Amino acid sequence: MENPYAWPQSLYAEWTEALTQSAVNRYPDPHPANLLNHLRDAFQIPAASEILLGNGSDELLQILVTAIARPGAKVLSVAPTFVMYALLARVAGLEYLSVPLTATFDLDEAALLETIRQQQPELIFLAYPNNPTGNRFDDRVVEAVLNLASGLVILDEAYAAFTDHTYLTRLKQFKNLLVLRTLSKMGMAGLRLGYLIGSPVWIEQLDKIRLPYNISVLTQVTAELALRHKAVFDEQVRLIRAERTRLFQALQAIHGVQVFSSEANFLLLRTPKGRALPWHQGLRDCGILIKNLHGSAPSLEDCLRVTVGTPAENDRFISALTAISASIAPDVV
Ligand SMILES: *Cc1c(COP(=O)(O)O)cnc(C)c1O
Numbered sequence: 001m002e003n004p005y006a007w008p009q010s011l012y013a014e015w016t017e018a019l020t021q022s023a024v025n026r027y028p029d030p031h032p033a034n035l036l037n038h039l040r041d042a043f044q045i046p047a048a049s050e051i052l053l054g055n056g057s058d059e060l061l062q063i064l065v066t067a068i069a070r071p072g073a074k075v076l077s078v079a080p081t082f083v084m085y086a087l088l089a090r091v092a093g094l095e096y097l098s099v100p101l102t103a104t105f106d107l108d109e110a111a112l113l114e115t116i117r118q119q120q121p122e123l124i125f126l127a128y129p130n131n132p133t134g135n136r137f138d139d140r141v142v143e144a145v146l147n148l149a150s151g152l153v154i155l156d157e158a159y160a161a162f163t164d165h166t167y168l169t170r171l172k173q174f175k176n177l178l179v180l181r182t183l184s185k186m187g188m189a190g191l192r193l194g195y196l197i198g199s200p201v202w203i204e205q206l207d208k209i210r211l212p213y214n215i216s217v218l219t220q221v222t223a224e225l226a227l228r229h230k231a232v233f234d235e236q237v238r239l240i241r242a243e244r245t246r247l248f249q250a251l252q253a254i255h256g257v258q259v260f261s262s263e264a265n266f267l268l269l270r271t272p273k274g275r276a277l278p279w280h281q282g283l284r285d286c287g288i289l290i291k292n293l294h295g296s297a298p299s300l301e302d303c304l305r306v307t308v309g310t311p312a313e314n315d316r317f318i319s320a321l322t323a324i325s326a327s328i329a330p331d332v333v
Contacts, residue, residue: 050203057194134262
């Protein structure tokens with residue numbers, strides 16, 4: 001789910017200059033005001049909200065789970081979803097509850113609300129849009145979850161750059177809502193910078209658990225520079241969104257492929273029965289690595305996930321898959 005485009009050469013001189021001037025003999029600023037202000041401006045973060053920075057949003061997920069960890073505490077999410085929720089909850093010794101999505105990967109409203117009522121989870125994670133399915137959940141059901149939950153609800157907007165929808169604007173309305181974001185998917189996965197947005201009441205408490213120097217000097221300097229040149233990344237995101245549409249249509253045209261619409265930078269597809277593994281291997285043999293999801297959840301039977309690449313990468317993927325789907329046809333078996 002990475003951005004396939006490297007930083008443009010035009011930024012190198014300024015970037016090198018900024019790095020050479022940064023004081024790596026000093027500890028980083030634990031509350032980097034400039035970087036926080038750049039984030040506020042770049043992503044229209046409401047003035048009334050506070051921001052907690054993490055070494056990737058993964059670290060913020062870990063902080064959230066650690067904050068509520070005590071015997072009997074519960075974390076709730078859906079299945080299939082981002083695997084780190086379950087992993088981090090279990091590592092912290094918490095009970096992890098997971099409500100299956102419907103066959104079309106939507107929230108199962110009745111089951112979800114009933115589980116919240118019965119189990120009263122301290123923490124609920126909803127990836128919006130969801131990974132690995134790429135769809136965005138129905139706002140009516142998300143709102144019902146926010147209204148019913150007595151614990152915190154985290155809307156994980158890791159793919160915010162690739163959708164026009166957000167809960168940032170709803171923070172005022174829901175006191176138990178926190179929005180999780182990252183620079184990773186928009187082009188800075190190697191930098192490791194995530195940010196959690198919400199009421200100061202929550203952020204202040206969570207900040208007590210954060211390790212003081214979790215964001216390195218180099219990350220602070222680089223992220224600030226990147227946000228000053230945000231237009232560069234916006235253009236890359238625009239290209240990826242356009243390619244997502246093209247890739248979707250090309251996949252739809254391949255016989256036997258069912259492709260799901262996505263508001264993220266990847267597409268989920270379903271092969272004919274029993275074909276996910278041979279197709280995945282066939283692509284590997286062509287030097288193309290995508291994600292096999294077959295076997296990871298009952299609803300992901302015969303499913304693969306492909307990240308939207310550059311136009312050339314997408315062309316290569318489409319022609320390889322077209323050839324593979326014709327040679328490894330379902331009726332051969
Ligand atoms: C990739 C991803 C993350 C983690 O991103 P970081 O690189 O740790 O910031 C979090 N949530 C979802 C849903 C993701 O897909």
